Amino acid sequence: MAAVRDQTVLVTGASHGIGEATARLLARCGAEVLLLARSGERLAEVAAGIRAAGGRASIYRLDLTDPTAVKAVAAQIEAHHPRIDAVISNAGHSIRRPILHSAGKDDLGRLLAVNFSGPAALLLALLPRMVAGGGGVIVSVSSASALPPGLPRWAAYQGSKAGFDLWLGSLGNELRGRGVRVSSVYLPLVRTRMIAPTRAYRFAPALTPLEAAQSVVYPLVNPVRRVAPWWLKGQQVAALLLPNTLDRALGGMEEMERRLTGRRKE
Incomplete structure (x- = not known):
């Protein structure tokens, strides 16, 4: 609570799962949370629940695959919030499909937009304000599968997550000494709607969204570069x-x- 009280924290993908649990956890600890996701109605429900519990929340509907919308929403955020203390880059999507079946569906293009280029564009739009304001923390909600080895049927997902992870690490090294630090949280399976379509995961060990959220906020409390399963x-x-x-x-x-x-x- 001491680490995040009265901080302004932006959470993408905040309408469900890990993002929702993270936003609720931060709000309970006294942070002002900015909720971003595509689903406006669901965001409103999450924000209403946070406010009913005495927290502070603002909502911004955003499709990260739309570059024009990313710039517009970033401008709105800057107009209404003088400082962004932390960004939780949580929004993401996964597809498990044989590679020979995915080309016609543009799996790689879709996942690169959601998991890499969209989140990167939002961070680039917010970074000048963060640097000018004295710094902040960027947390990437990544996956244990973003690191080798390459798993069959996960090429588009692993490639997009690994690409963003390396991009963020390069960004962090460039911003050393300028007040902005980055951290990647490599989560194992989490029991959310994203893994529901994969039959093999239905009975596999998995974290709850709250357990995952506790890992996600850890870098806001401790200046670690990486959070990962043992x-x-x-x-x-x-x-x-x-x-x-x-x-x-x-x-x-x-x-x-x-x-x-x-x-x-x-």
Whole structure:
């Protein structure tokens, strides 16, 4: 509470799941939250709940895939809020689909817009105000799958998340000494509507949205560059030292899934 009380924190993707839980948690701790998402009606519901509990919330409807809208909303935010102390870049989308089925659906283009170019454009629009105002914190809500190895059927999602993660790290190094620090939060599975379409995840271990939100706000309290599950370092070491073994295992899993899918269709 001491770290965020009376701070202005912007949260993208705040209408559902992790973003909603993060906004509610921050508001309970005394922050003024700016809620951004595509769903205006749902944002209004979240904001009303925060205000009913004594918190402060403002809503801004925004489709991150629309560059013109990103600039317009950033200008509105700057006009109404003299300072942005933190940005939680949470909005994102995932698609699990075989690569040969995704080209005609433009999966890569869609996910790059939602997970990379849109969030980057919003940050670039807000950064001058943050630097001029003395700095702030940028938190990227990333995924453990943004790091190697490459998982079958997740190419567009992993590629877009990994690209934004590297872009943000470069941005953070450039802004060292200028008051703005960045942090990436690599979450494991979280029980939200985003993983619901993947049958294999229905019974897999997963965090609740509140548990995920507690990880997301950790960099606002402690100046860490990275928040991650304990096992993620092991995954990275294995990907570095045993790439062929991992690739064979993942390729075998994909082949097995193709066979099972074919049998179900028969």
